[in-house]
Amino acid sequence: MAGRAAVRPDVLVVGGGNAALCAALAARDAGGRVLLLEKTAPEWRGGNSKYTRNVRVASPEYPEDEFLRDLIEVTGPDLDRQLARFTIGRSRELPAWMEAHGARWQGALRGTLQLSRTNRFFLGGGKALLNAYYRHAERAGVEVRYRTEVLALEIENGVFRRARVRAPEGEAEIEAGAVVVASGGFEGNREWLRRTHGEAADNYLVRGSGANDGRLLGQLLELGARRRGNPHGFHAVACDARAPRAEGGIVTRVDAIPFGIVVNREGRRFADEGADLWPKRYASWGGLIARQPGQLAFSVFDRQVMGRFIPPLYPPYRAERLEDLAGQMGIDAVALIETVEGFNRAVDSDAPYDPGRLDGRGTRGVDPPKSNWALALEQPPFFAYPLRPGITFTYLAVGVDERARVLGEDGHPFANVFAAGEVMAGNVLLNGYLGGFGMTIGSVFGRIAGEEAAVCGRAA
Ligand SMILES: Cc1cc2nc3c(=O)[nH]c(=O)nc-3n(C[C@H](O)[C@H](O)[C@H](O)COP(=O)(O)OP(=O)(O)OC[C@H]3O[C@@H](n4cnc5c(N)ncnc54)[C@H](O)[C@@H]3O)c2cc1C
Structure with a gap:
């Protein structure tokens, strides 16, 4: 022995x-x-x-x-x-x-x-x-x-x-x-x-x-x-879908979510990206993405907010036109464009934008709403990070x-x-x-x- x-x-x-x-x-x-x-x-x-x-x-x-x-x-x-x-x-x-x-x-x-x-x-x-x-x-x-x-x-x-x-x-x-x-x-x-x-667990990443x-x-x-x-519970955040299946650590977390919109692989939004400030919002997105088809989602944003969040490990997809971005994301371009245009029309541009606080700059007439930090995605280039649920514990x-x-x-x-x-x-x-x-x-x-x-x- x-x-x-x-x-x-x-x-x-x-x-x-x-x-x-x-x-x-x-x-x-x-x-x-x-x-x-x-x-x-x-x-x-x-x-x-x-x-x-x-x-x-x-x-x-x-x-x-x-x-x-x-x-x-x-x-x-x-x-x-x-x-x-x-x-x-x-x-x-x-x-x-x-x-x-x-x-x-x-x-x-x-x-x-x-x-x-x-x-x-x-x-x-x-x-x-x-x-x-x-x-x-x-x-x-x-x-x-x-x-x-x-x-x-x-x-x-x-x-x-x-x-x-x-x-x-x-x-x-x-x-x-x-x-x-x-x-x-x-x-x-x-x-x-x-x-x-x-x-669904097969698509989770273990951070x-x-x-x-x-x-x-x-x-x-x-x-x-x-x-x-x-x-049944676990703590999970949104991680870059390109991260390893385990041991990706802290650097694979994606913090861009409140700065743009999040769509699923059908190109549809499914939750309020401006719901609350860190640390609460940070912990809810893993579960939200886990309930989407294929456990896949994308954080999409434009040039205006680039550099406002901690840069994650992987570079974002990047394109001058939304249809090309959709191509890189592997999703339907028509659905993505429709979602972005619908969102842009709903942005209440009267309220001042302030990412440093809950600014109340939300959307009107779009479901789900975005309740803070709503900015129209209109200044190319456009960017996207692919997201999967990343389990912490x-x-x-x-x-x-x-x-x-x-x-x-x-x-x-x-x-x-x-x-x-x-x-x-x-x-x-x-x-x-x-x-x-x-x-x-x-x-x-x-x-x-x-x-x-x-x-x-x-x-x-
Ligand atoms: C990316 C990330 C960032 C985090 N950041 C923070 C933070 O900043 N602050 C914070 O408070 N918490 C944070 N957490 C949570 C924190 O990591 C855990 O709460 C904490 O590390 C748990 O410590 P532990 O010793 O219980 O487990 P672990 O540190 O996971 O250790 C368990 C060990 O047991 C070993 N092991 C398992 N089974 C066996 C076996 N059968 N025989 C022998 N060895 C075995 C494993 O190899 C491992 O080394 C983070 C978690 C992750 C994933």
Whole structure:
């Protein structure tokens, strides 16, 4: 049997993203012997966390009550309110803890100034943060094994005994005093997505890690863990349809939508492109496009607004005439021209155009309306980005308590099984998204899981 740990670890951490690293660092700080198993090769380590940019934290400038109100506004009232309040309270400690483990900060990006009060931005992004965590962990004596997938957890009567793993040398069993499951959601599992969303799922892009297949999430639920979150929901934004099927990261997101119109492959508009300001509008378009034929849409705009949004990775289609643009888009030119002309006629040009606020410059007599930032598309060249739904993460989760212990269906915790990050985020985030809160959840519960698992694993 290959890959057996030389010394039985106190804490086995499954996963290699933010939650896992926070758990490993905290468990090591608490004196535990820690073994971390990451499914991917070292160059792909960091899961979805490597694509992040910021974390949301409570502070004197951003009071806990306001943070909670913001959360409830996006996710609805069904969250575990007590756990959410607890998470927010513990987020205060994160900046100092993160700095002590290698995090460095940078100013908020231009264009997202409203986040500078609520969110801290990582210098160099999530990849740099994760690299710093790995360096600290290895220096502190955490053993990290890559290309090692946990296939199954053996749990008897609520007690974790060993994990079955697959490593390059072969399959093995690894015993440990406690386990922290930090292996993310199931957004990388096409078959699971097909079960919940039908064939449309074949056309979704996975913005983050294709390795997050939810294997252990599913297994914990089968083993009797309490089911939390939303089994059908996922967070999805509009991504460039030319992006890779997975691992496209942040740069494939298309921010052009409010600056023009969006048509489906039949050349028809289907939603209000001027409905609300970031971050709300940003999260709704993935779902809207998922409901269109072929899960394909196009953001169409003209020269007037070029340069007003963050340029995405791929260049737009570009043409002097709409019929030529339609040719590049692969859609019917007559339908596109009809839609653009109908939209142009409906623009209320009396109101002044101001992309910096909800300007109320909308349309009249066109369905659906565009309620802000309506400008006639009349100045060539014309541009288009092809769009597909890009999944960020899923909302299904295992129930946990304030000690990050996985709860059984009866509400009693498993003895030595802890969870952190996306695998338990659905306790406090069931719908929508509050920018930076994914990293808050993973960091708060990663730390707690690591500390608790170290105590429990050393005693085992
Ligand atoms: C493009 C993008 C941008 C984002 N930006 C932000 C942001 O700025 N701020 C924010 O707060 N959130 C952001 N998010 C959400 C954020 O990424 C997640 O909330 C967070 O990273 C989840 O951390 P995690 O550790 O739970 O999962 P991950 O970081 O995804 O880590 C899971 C790890 O588990 C490994 N794994 C899976 N199964 C197994 C197994 N069976 N055995 C061993 N290893 C396994 C995977 O390989 C992976 O490394 C973003 C997400 C995406 C996709």
